[in-house]
Every structure is written in C-alpha cells, then in structure tokens.
Amino acid sequence: MATVDPIDAHYTDSESAAVTGREYRQARRTPVTWVRGGGLATLLFLLPMLFVFGAFSWYPIVRTVIMTVQHTNLVSPATWVGLDNFRAVLHDPLLPIAVKNTAEFAGLALIFGYPIPLVAAVLMSEVRRRRGLYSVLAYLPVVIPPVVAVLLWKTFYNANPTGVFNTILGWIHLGPYPWLQSQSTALPSLVLESTWANAGGTVIIYLAALTGVNAELYEAASVDGASIWRKVWHITLPQLRGVLLLTMILQIIGTAQVFLEPYLFTSGGPANATLTVLLLIYNYAFGNSLGGDYGNATALSLMLAAFLAVFSLTYLRATRSWSAR
Amino acid sequence: MRRRARRHDVTGHALISATDWRRPSIRWGVGGAQAVLLVGLVVIGLGPLVWLAKSAITPTVDTITHPISLFPHGAAWSNLRDAWTRVNVGRYFWNTVVLAIGSWVSQIVVATTAGFALSVLRPKYAKLINALLLTTLFIPAVVLLVPLYIEIVRPPLIHHTFIDSYWAIWLPAGASAFNVVLVKRFFDNLPREIFEAARMDGAGPVRLFASVVLPMSKPILGVVSVFAVLASWKDFLWPLLVLTDPNRQPLSVRLPTIQSQTELGVFLAALFIASLVPIAGFFVFQRSFLRGTGLGGALKG
Numbered sequence: 001m002a003t004v005d006p007i008d009a010h011y012t013d014s015e016s017a018a019v020t021g022r023e024y025r026q027a028r029r030t031p032v033t034w035v036r037g038g039g040l041a042t043l044l045f046l047l048p049m050l051f052v053f054g055a056f057s058w059y060p061i062v063r064t065v066i067m068t069v070q071h072t073n074l075v076s077p078a079t080w081v082g083l084d085n086f087r088a089v090l091h092d093p094l095l096p097i098a099v100k101n102t103a104e105f106a107g108l109a110l111i112f113g114y115p116i117p118l119v120a121a122v123l124m125s126e127v128r129r130r131r132g133l134y135s136v137l138a139y140l141p142v143v144i145p146p147v148v149a150v151l152l153w154k155t156f157y158n159a160n161p162t163g164v165f166n167t168i169l170g171w172i173h174l175g176p177y178p179w180l181q182s183q184s185t186a187l188p189s190l191v192l193e194s195t196w197a198n199a200g201g202t203v204i205i206y207l208a209a210l211t212g213v214n215a216e217l218y219e220a221a222s223v224d225g226a227s228i229w230r231k232v233w234h235i236t237l238p239q240l241r242g243v244l245l246l247t248m249i250l251q252i253i254g255t256a257q258v259f260l261e262p263y264l265f266t267s268g269g270p271a272n273a274t275l276t277v278l279l280l281i282y283n284y285a286f287g288n289s290l291g292g293d294y295g296n297a298t299a300l301s302l303m304l305a306a307f308l309a310v311f312s313l314t315y316l317r318a319t320r321s322w323s324a325r
Numbered sequence: 326m327r328r329r330a331r332r333h334d335v336t337g338h339a340l341i342s343a344t345d346w347r348r349p350s351i352r353w354g355v356g357g358a359q360a361v362l363l364v365g366l367v368v369i370g371l372g373p374l375v376w377l378a379k380s381a382i383t384p385t386v387d388t389i390t391h392p393i394s395l396f397p398h399g400a401a402w403s404n405l406r407d408a409w410t411r412v413n414v415g416r417y418f419w420n421t422v423v424l425a426i427g428s429w430v431s432q433i434v435v436a437t438t439a440g441f442a443l444s445v446l447r448p449k450y451a452k453l454i455n456a457l458l459l460t461t462l463f464i465p466a467v468v469l470l471v472p473l474y475i476e477i478v479r480p481p482l483i484h485h486t487f488i489d490s491y492w493a494i495w496l497p498a499g500a501s502a503f504n505v506v507l508v509k510r511f512f513d514n515l516p517r518e519i520f521e522a523a524r525m526d527g528a529g530p531v532r533l534f535a536s537v538v539l540p541m542s543k544p545i546l547g548v549v550s551v552f553a554v555l556a557s558w559k560d561f562l563w564p565l566l567v568l569t570d571p572n573r574q575p576l577s578v579r580l581p582t583i584q585s586q587t588e589l590g591v592f593l594a595a596l597f598i599a600s601l602v603p604i605a606g607f608f609v610f611q612r613s614f615l616r617g618t619g620l621g622g623a624l625k626g
Contacts, residue, residue, distance in 0.1 A: 041530040042446040046454070049439030049505065052431070056473060056497040057461045063472035074478060123362050126341050126355065135615045136608075137366035140374065143607040143614070145559045147577040148600045151584055152377055155593070164376070164392045196369065204615055215339045222342045228351065231340055257467055260561060264581060278467055285471050286566065294471050301467045308465060 067298040074294075085299035089284075095300075097272050098280040101262075105191055105276060106255040113195040113202070114248065120199075121206030122236060135207065139200040146197060150264045153193040154180070157265075180266055183273040190261040190274055198254075202247055209243040210236070245319050253308055277304055374604070381405060381597035385590035404594035412587055414576065414595045421558060421575035421599075427491055428498035428557040429550060435499035436549055437542070440508035441534050445520055461502045470562075473497060477567050493567040498557060504549050511545040512538060551610045558603055 034040065068085055070078040089095060124134045141149065156164040157179035166176040179189045217235045226234070237244075259278040262268055268275035268283075277300065285297035345351050380388045384401040391397055409415045443451050477487045487493040515538065523537050539546075561577045568574045571582075576599045584592050607614060 038446065038530060039448065042442050042448045045438045045442035045446065045530065045534070046448075047438075048435045048499070049442075050454075052435050052496060052499040053458070053461065053502075055476070056500040057469065057502075058457065060469045060472035060476060061461070061464055063476070064468050067472060067475075072475070074475065120362060120366075122340070123355075123359055127359055128346075132611075132615070134363065134366060136611065137363075137370035139614060140370040140604075140607070143555070143603045144374070144600050145577055145603060147559075147561050147580050148596050151580055152373060152593075152596055154584075155589070156373070162390055162392065167391075167393050196373075200370070208616070213340075218339045218342065222344065228341055228345065228355070236340060253465070257465055259467075281467060281470070282562075285474070292471075294475065297471045298468075301465075301471065305465050305468045309463070 064298050064302060067294060068302050070295055072294045073292070081295065085295035086303070089296050089300045089303070092280075092296075094272065094275060094280055098275045098277045101187060101272075101274060102256055102258065102276045102278075104187055105194075105258055106252055108188060108191040109195060109251065109255045110248070112191055113199050113251065116195075117199045117202040118206055118240075118244070121203050121210060122232065124203070125207055125210040135204065138203045141197050142200040144197070146260050147264065149197045150193060150261060153196075154265055157189055181270060183270050186266055186270060186273045190258075190265055193265070194255070194258065194261050202251070205243060205247060206240070209240050213239045249312055249315050253312065256304070256308060374600070377593060377597050377600070380590070381594040383590060385588045388589055388593065401590060404590045405598070407591045408583075408587075408594040408598060412583055412591055412595060413579075414583075414598055416572065417574060417576045417579045418598065420573060421577070421602075424491060424494050424560075424564070424575050425554045425557040427495035429553045431495045431499035432501055432504050432549065432553040433546065436501070436504040436508040437539065437546070438534075439505045440512050441530075441538055443505075444509045444512035445533065445538060446530060458502045458505055461500075462506070470566075474566050488567055489570045489573055490567075491573070494557075494560075494564055497563070498553070501553075504553070507549060508542070508545055511542060515541055547610070548613050551606065551613045555603055555606065 067078075069080065069082055071081045071084070072078040120138065124131060124138070127134055144152075158164065158166070159176065159178045159181045160166065161170065161176040163176070163179075165179065169175040169177070178185055180186050213236060217239070218231055221231050221235060257278050258276050259282065262274040262276050262279045263282065266274045268279050281297050281300050281304075284300065285292040285294055341351065341355060376392075379395070380392070381404055382400045382402055383396060383404075384398060385404075387394065387397050409418075442448070443455060477493045480487060519537060519541075520533060523533050528537065559577065560575075564575050565578045568578065571579065576595075580592075580595060580599060583595050587595075
C-alpha cells in the first residue's frame with residue numbers, strides 16, 4: 001500500500017490543472033516523476049504476470065531451443081551436441097510409425113468428428129422447443145474429466161463377449177470385436193472415444209455461429225421459393241465457412257498432439273499401433289526410469305511445433321481468399 | 326397455430342420459415358430428424374453417464390457378467406463407501422479440490438492484475454508485453470513440457486526441488502495467456518469515463534482496481550473461474566509428472582492406478598465420484614459453458 005500514497009497525492013495535487021498521469025509523465029522524465037506518475041504502480045500490477053509468464057512460459061520456450069542442441073540428463077552437466085538430437089530422432093525407426101499413426105488419428109477424427117457436429121448444430125438451431133436440452137446433452141461429454149472418460153470407455157471396450165459394447169452389438173448379432181486389443185481396431189477405437197469427448201464443444205461453436213447468420217437472407221430466399229436444402233447449401237454453409245475453416249485447423253492442431261488416449265487406453269500398443277508423436281516425446285523424456293533423454297524429447301517437440309506452424313500458415317494462406325467474407 | 330408461428334419468428338433463426346413449418350412434409354421430415362437427434366443425444370451424451378452411475382452401485386460380478394442389466398442381484402452401495410475410504414478416493418478428492426482452488430487463485434490474480442495494467446493503466450511498453458503474451462498462445466503446450474519439468478526438478482537460482490510441491494501446479498497454472506487476453510478485452514470495453522471520473526476524485530490505481538474495475542467485471546471473472554476450476558480438475562499429465570507422492574496426487578492421476586488395483590465395482594464408483602463436481606458445476610453454470618463465451622468469443626476475435 002505504501003507505493004500508492006504518492007500516486008494518490010499526485011492525482012489530488014494536479015487535480016486543478018486536470019493533468020492526467022500520462023501527460024504528466026511526458027513532461028520531464030526522471031525516476032521520481034516516473035514513480036509519482038504511476039509508473040511504479042503499473043509495474044507492480046504487472047509483476048504477478050511477468051513473474052509467472054517469465055518463469056513458466058517465456059523462459060521454458062527459450063530453454064527448449066537450447067536443450068535441443070544439448071545432451072541433458074540432470075546428473076552430469078549439460079554438454080553441447082549440435083544437431084545430434086535431431087539426427088537421433090530422425091533415425092529412430094519409431095518416428096515414421098508415430099507420424100503415420102498421428103496422421104491417421106487426425107484423418108479419422110476429421111471423418112468421424114467433422115460433419116456430425118455441423119449437421120447436429122444446423123438441426124438443433126431450428127428446434128422450436130427445449131433447444132437448451134439439446135445443447136446440454138451434446139455438451140455433457142465435454143464436461144467429464146478426460147481421464148474418467150477414457151477409463152470409462154476402456155471398460156466399455158472390454159473385448160469379452162460380455163463387454164458393454166460387445167453385449168449391445170450382440171443384440172443385433174454383431175461381434176464380439178477385439179476393440180483395443182487388435183492392431184487394426186485399436187486406433188479407430190481411440191478416435192471414437194476422442195470424438196465422443198470433444199464433438200460437443202464444436203457443436204456449441206457452430207450454434208453460436210449460426211445465430212450470426214443474417215435472417216434476411218433466409219427470408220429473401222423463402223420469398224424466391226428456395227427449398228430448405230438450397231438455403232442450407234447457398235446461405236448457411238457459405239455464411240459459416242470462416243468458422244468451419246477455423247474449427248478444422250483447430251481440430252487438426254489438437255489431434256496432432258493427442259496423448260491421453262494412446263497413453264491411457266493402450267500405452268501405444270498393440271505392437272505400436274497407437275504410438276503417437278506426443279507419446280513418443282513422453283517416452284523419450286519420461287518413459288525410461290533410468291533417466292530421460294531430454295534432448296531427443298525437446299528436439300521432437302520443436303519439430304512438431306514447427307511443422308504445425310508451417311502447416312497452419314499454409315492452410316490459412318490457401319484458404320484466405322475462400323474464407324474472406 | 327398462429328401463436329406458435331409467431332413465437333418461432335422470435336426465437337428461431339428462420340432457416341425454416343413459419344410457412345415452411347406449416348407444410349406437412351417439412352413438419353414430419355425435419356421434426357422427425359430432430360426427434361432422432363434428441364434420442365441419439367440422450368443415448369450418446371447421457372447414456373454412458375447413466376451407465377456409470379448405475380454400475381457405481383452394482384456388485385462387480387453383475388457388471389462383469391451382465392453389464393446392461395438393471396440390478397439383477399440388488400445394489401451394492403458399499404462400492405461408494407469402499408472407494409471413498411478403503412481406496413482413499415476421499416483423500417485424492419480433497420487433493421484435487423486444493424489444487425483447483427490454488428490454480429484458480431493464481432489464474433484470477435494474474436489475469437486481473439495484468440488485464441488491469443495493460444488495459445486501464447496502459448504503460449508505454451504494453452505493446453511489447455501484449456506481443457509476448459500473444460506469441461505464447463501460438464506455442465503448443467508440448468514444447469514447454471520438458472523444460473518446465475526440468476525447471477521444477479532443478480529450479481535455476483534456488484537449490485530446492487519443487488517436485489511434490491503444490492506450487493509446481495499452482496504457479497504455472499497462472500501462465501494462461503488466454504485468460505489475460507479474455508480479461509483484458511473485457512476491461513477494454515468498460516467505459517473510460519468512469520476511470521477518468523474516479524481519477525479526478527483522487528482514486529489511485531489500487532482503488533481504481535479494487536473498487537471500480539473489479540466490481541464491474543463479475544461476468545468475466547465468473548467465466549474465467551469456471552474454466553479455471555474445470556481445467557484444473559481435468560489436468561492429468563502435468564500433475565502426473567510433478568507429484569510423485571501418491572498421497573499428494575489428485576484423482577485424475579490416481580484413477581489409472583486404482584483401476585489396476587481394485588475390483589471393477591469400486592473402481593467405477595471412484596470414476597463416478599471423480600466426475601460429480603464437474604457435472605454439478607456444468608449444470609449450475611450452464612450458461613457460461615453453452616453461450617460459448619469462452620471459446621466462441623475467442624474464436625471470433
């Protein structure tokens with residue numbers, strides 16, 4: 001509180017001249033005028049943010065870049081190794097597998113998870129009664145803690161004929177399916193759970209965007225006798241295209257960093273069928289109880305971040321003309 | 326009929342106009358699709374939760390042999406009690422609460438003070454800080470993981486490890502650029518004249534912050550709070566890395582171990598307990614979630 005008093009005094013002093021702190025500061029700058037003009041108070045207000053971001057965001061970002069060219073194991077002092085970490089990661093036979101699985105996960109997630117929320121949101125926005133009930137139900141899976149969701153689905157995916165999904169599918173004489181235990185069905189099973197857990201958020205974004213569609217366009221089209229399909233195709237979708245493009249790139253960026261599902265469902269198995277890039281980073285750093293290979297882990301995470309940055313920029317550039325309203 | 330049509334004009338977005346609704350083919354077609362959607366949402370959105378609630382109080386044997394049947398051999402309320410006491414879910418639950426409260430405090434303090442300084446006080450270097458903040462928004466969290474972990478194990482300048490300290494969770498939680506931007510944008514839209522008037526009346530920055538800006542900011546503080554607590558409740562990887570003592574770990578970190586060490590019924594009861602708080606929070610603060618204030622607002626910007 002002690003720092004406040006001189007500033008309070010300053011404001012009352014200069015009240016008659018109606019000089020604001022900013023003008024006062026510009027007149028002549030010495031440390032004293034800086035403090036009296038509120039400069040110190042401003043800095044004190046920024047202090048929590050500067051400390052927290054400096055220590056836990058800006059410093060680690062710089063540290064990552066340094067660590068990629070070092071060999072660090074927390075026991076002996078870090079040594080300079082040049083590009084060895086990048087070379088080691090690029091020569092790791094697991095890397096192509098992880099990249100392929102991650103791409104497959106992202107692709108499947110787009111196929112499962114991209115059209116359904118859109119169709120659901122368009123239908124929901126035209127519901128006349130209890131629209132809130134629809135949104136609550138759609139959003140409910142998003143609220144469940146991800147660990148709970150994954151472990152619950154792990155129970156559902158029990159490969160015995162008496163597993164939850166196998167029992168239900170058995171009613172219509174399907175299965176039993178191996179789900180997480182087979183190399184071919186494990187990854188799609190992960191995508192299915194991830195879609196269930198995340199689709200609600202996308203539905204809510206689309207619903208918000210749909211309220212922004214200009215109702216006059218619909219009215220004009222109705223006057224011209226346009227069918228509902230034509231209105232959806234020629235008004236709704238074009239009006240939503242900015243949001244549609246954004247949710248697509250956000251979903252790709254999110255699924256490229258999928259970790260929880262492969263870690264908790266399968267630990268990357270069976271036979272590396274669900275090993276993703278993030279799981280590989282985790283395994284480099286924390287998977288070995290004898291000590292982590294932090295250099296490799298940071299090198300791969302930096303490569304992933306760089307790839308996502310280049311990918312997003314290319315994507316935004318390619319779709320810029322199309323998304324402009 | 327007429328009344329219903331008018332109400333639709335007010336609430337609907339009129340992709341399907343009132344005249345459209347009067348046509349039987351559309352009423353049955355669209356109405357039918359909406360009914361199917363509702364049934365689907367009940368099965369997909371509510372189904373797994375209802376199953377979890379049911380199985381949390383069903384004997385393990387019944388859940389394994391007849392997962393879909395409704396209490397073939399009665400209920401087993403003991404699951405919940407066993408989970409809370411014998412499996413220590415009670416302790417992990419309170420750990421989770423303490424972690425969430427601390428993360429909430431840290432996020433609120435950082436976001437409001439920084440938002441106030443950058444939006445209301447506006448020092449000359451605000452632009453630089455804004456730019457530094459925005460760059461962190463574009464850095465994927467994975468890039469920070471390893472260096473942050475090493476910083477907690479071996480902090481620079483201090484010879485003391487923060488492994489197993491809750492500060493290792495609380496403080497990094499505050500470094501959310503998203504929160505700062507959200508709060509700053511809200512402060513940007515508050516009427517400037519009020520700040521000037523308060524200054525004329527002799528209010529210093531602290532008075533301005535505590536008595537003028539904060540009371541006007543309850544809506545945005547509510548949104549940030551709800552998402553801060555929920556995010557902390559959901560967090561898994563970071564607490565897994567920095568909290569190695571099982572007695573200090575939150576629920577999310579303990580649940581996978583509980584699964585491998587206890588019978589299914591008790592484990593499902595633990596899962597059920599772990600999801601109660603977020604679900605209750607969702608129903609209480611429905612509007613904050615569904616208006617898309619958090620995500621939708623950020624996306625539009």
